[in-house]
Amino acid sequence: MRGLQLPLSQTQRIRLQRALEKLQSLSCKANSDASVTVADTIPVNYEDAFLKGHGTTDLNGDLVATVCGVVERINKLVYVRALRARYKPEVGDIVVGRVVEVSQKRWRLEINFSLDAILMLSSMNMPDGIQRRRTALDELNMRGIFEENDVVCAEVRNFQHDGSLQLQARSQKYGKLEKGQLLIVDPYLVKKSKQHFHHLEQFGIDLILGRNGFIWVGEHVEARDSMVVDQANSSEQSMVPEEKSQTHTPLEMRQNICRISNAVRVLSALGFSIDSDLILETVELSSTVKIDIHDMLGSEFHVLVAEREAERRSLMGKRKR
Amino acid sequence: MEYVSPEGLRLDGRRPMEMRQLRAEIGTVAKANGSAVFEMGNTKVIAAVYGPREVQNRSQQINDQALVRCEYSMANFSTGDRMRKPKGDRRSTEISLVIRQTMEACILTHLMPRSQIDIFVQVLQADGGTRSACINAATLALADAGIPMRDIVTSCSAGYLNSTPLLDLNYIEDSAGGPDVTVGILPKLDKVTLLQMDAKLPVDIFENVMGLAIEGCKAIANYIREVLLENTKQLEYRRGL
Numbered sequence: 001m002r003g004l005q006l007p008l009s010q011t012q013r014i015r016l017q018r019a020l021e022k023l024q025s026l027s028c029k030a031n032s033d034a035s036v037t038v039a040d041t042i043p044v045n046y047e048d049a050f051l052k053g054h055g056t057t058d059l060n061g062d063l064v065a066t067v068c069g070v071v072e073r074i075n076k077l078v079y080v081r082a083l084r085a086r087y088k089p090e091v092g093d094i095v096v097g098r099v100v101e102v103s104q105k106r107w108r109l110e111i112n113f114s115l116d117a118i119l120m121l122s123s124m125n126m127p128d129g130i131q132r133r134r135t136a137l138d139e140l141n142m143r144g145i146f147e148e149n150d151v152v153c154a155e156v157r158n159f160q161h162d163g164s165l166q167l168q169a170r171s172q173k174y175g176k177l178e179k180g181q182l183l184i185v186d187p188y189l190v191k192k193s194k195q196h197f198h199h200l201e202q203f204g205i206d207l208i209l210g211r212n213g214f215i216w217v218g219e220h221v222e223a224r225d226s227m228v229v230d231q232a233n234s235s236e237q238s239m240v241p242e243e244k245s246q247t248h249t250p251l252e253m254r255q256n257i258c259r260i261s262n263a264v265r266v267l268s269a270l271g272f273s274i275d276s277d278l279i280l281e282t283v284e285l286s287s288t289v290k291i292d293i294h295d296m297l298g299s300e301f302h303v304l305v306a307e308r309e310a311e312r313r314s315l316m317g318k319r320k321r
Numbered sequence: 322m323e324y325v326s327p328e329g330l331r332l333d334g335r336r337p338m339e340m341r342q343l344r345a346e347i348g349t350v351a352k353a354n355g356s357a358v359f360e361m362g363n364t365k366v367i368a369a370v371y372g373p374r375e376v377q378n379r380s381q382q383i384n385d386q387a388l389v390r391c392e393y394s395m396a397n398f399s400t401g402d403r404m405r406k407p408k409g410d411r412r413s414t415e416i417s418l419v420i421r422q423t424m425e426a427c428i429l430t431h432l433m434p435r436s437q438i439d440i441f442v443q444v445l446q447a448d449g450g451t452r453s454a455c456i457n458a459a460t461l462a463l464a465d466a467g468i469p470m471r472d473i474v475t476s477c478s479a480g481y482l483n484s485t486p487l488l489d490l491n492y493i494e495d496s497a498g499g500p501d502v503t504v505g506i507l508p509k510l511d512k513v514t515l516l517q518m519d520a521k522l523p524v525d526i527f528e529n530v531m532g533l534a535i536e537g538c539k540a541i542a543n544y545i546r547e548v549l550l551e552n553t554k555q556l557e558y559r560r561g562l
Contacts, residue, residue: 005351020559027558035557037549038464039472039509055469057429064509066429066469068553083556085467086354086373114373114387114436163434189560271559313561 004269006299019306026313034072036065036080044078053079054088087112087187087212089165093156094196096182096210097167099146105139107146109154112187112212115164119146119154123168151177151216153208173197177208179249180218181261185268187213191275198276203256203283207276215274217260219253255293259283262296266305281308324482324494332493333362340477340489340537345457345548347465355466359458362491363448368458370466373436381437386430388437391421393455395444416452419515423476423505424459426514429469438468449495450478452503456515457541464549473545474514476505477537479530481522486530488537502527504534508542 008016036042042063044050052058055067056079065071069082089095089111097109100116108116121142126132146152153174154167169175190209198207199220208216263282267274285308286296295301325331335341341362350356353369360366376382393416397403406413424440440462442455453476460473480490482499495501500522505515513535522530 023561024555024558027561035550035553037473037546037553038470040546057471059510066471067467068464068549069467070553070557082467083553083560084355084465110375114375114433116375188556271556273560309561 004299004302006302008299008303012299012303016303016306019303019310022310023306023313026310026317034070035068036071037068038066040065042071042078042080049076051077053077055080055082083188084186085188086114089113089117089156089159089212090192091156091158093192093211094153094208095156095167095212096151096153096177096208096214096216097212098182098214099148099150099152102142102146102148105142107142107152109152109167111165111167111210112184112214113165117154117156117165117167119152119167119169123157123166123170125170146176151182153177153210153216177216177218178221180206180216180257183215183217183261183264183268185213185215185264185274186271187211189213189268189271189274190215191273193275195276200260200276200280203260204253205256205260207260207279209274209276215264217257217264219249219257258293259286259296262286262293266296266302270302270306270309272305272309278309281312322497324487324497325485331487333491337485337487338533338536340540341491343541343544345461345545347461347548347552353462353466355462355464355468357458357461357465358445359454359461361450361454361457361489363446364444364450364454364491365446366442366444366451366454366458368440368442368455368462370438370440370459370462370468372438372466373433373468374438376435376437382435385434387428387433387435389421389425389428389430389440390437391417391424391440391442391459393417393420393442393444395447395451399444399447416455419452419517420455420459423456423474423515424463427460427470427472427474427507428463429471432469438463447492449490449492450503452476452517453478453489453505456505457545461545461548465552472507472509473542473549474505474507475538475541475545476503476515477534477541478503479534479537481526481530486526486533488533500530502530502534504531504538506535506538506542508539 042065044063052063057064057066065080067080067082069080072079072081095111097111099107100110101108105121107119109119111117122132154169157166157168159165190211190213196209200207204220206218206220260283263279282305291301344360346358349358350369353371355370358367373387381388393413440459442459444451456474456476478490480487480499480501482497500518500520503517506513
């Protein structure tokens, strides 16, 4: 069992246990026997045709799981959704990554996949939104755009025939991320949704939930209008790395960033799925109980968040009925 | 020396066919992709799995399957006398190789081409049967890392002392110099992936001893599956809808 690596007092332990039991009782009704481990036989109806999907294999005519996870059935397809695993990219996913290498016409990004992802220079647009022309000078200035260890946000473009992964960053919302924190959580905690970019206005913060489990919490930057095509001086501008005003980040902003990051850390330590609403609720909880930012990672706050989540889910369940 | 008393009890009070107490914990190394601690009595082993990730040394990259690497080490404080062991001595290289080969046999490496999987196992307390404990811990860690496997591998040792087959030898029995059979099996496929013995045994007795070790492996497999299922369920209900 995955335990919290925190010192808990006797009462805290009991409270946490009670909250987790409540969570268990809430979810148990839906699918109690859908969980499988490695080499478990998945019950299927052999009369009907079925397709075996990811995480399954055929053994003497039986369908057998190859990973630990939850069995999902969609029409004829039977597959096992692995829980803790590295990221499996899908085309169109928004990911956050870290540049590990700058090479010929491309950057290599670590995105928690089994291979490094490739971001081609040609799949980046100019700062003002026009297509890049392939010039030698452009290639020489690549380090002006992203360097090693920069944090970059991009979109999954496609898989090459050899299995490697290509990214693209064609719009203004993608690109280098600065003035913030990168948090790494398990990818199964981040669900696919319509919106992965969140602007938390009350804090003035941008929150990017990368599908690969890399979460960016940083100061809000005003997205420049991508549709403005300024033909006149684009050629010179594109060569020069953008002049970011290197003003210093105010203390309040840094505190907000830390508070939100700590909320994400607590949620991921407890293994709750992470979305912007839940993060905001956790942040609110932390300010209503007037807990210091550094105390958010202590045991008391973990227990509080667990209790709050149990309450929230039970309310949600009632509303549905 | 007498290893089995006339009443049929061993030095640590077990029956000849009795295993030591098992304990397993998943998710003990926060930064690893998968990790586990496995205990068999006083033997305690920690395993961490990283990957599948980009191959560090390009020349080792394999184009149609994953590269599996394994490193076995023993903590200085793991044995009775605190010894500073050089890293990469013959014994640990041999065990690393054994664990690597055993795990490679069960991982579906062809699903993760051109990547690398690192398994690190370290013995925290040594009391005999570290090889088996390492394999069991590595299986748990691999399953935790969500790496597709044909089946779980479990391993257990058995020996033959005072003309009695003994299951799961501890350090004193292990160092008695009698035959020591370490078996690793794939319980679902019913296949043997590891078989080591460093002494001679007549064939009929060997069969008995090996049968005993296989029984032990199956008992461990049941326990490991229970732990894994419990862990999976917990992850799922915590995540919520």
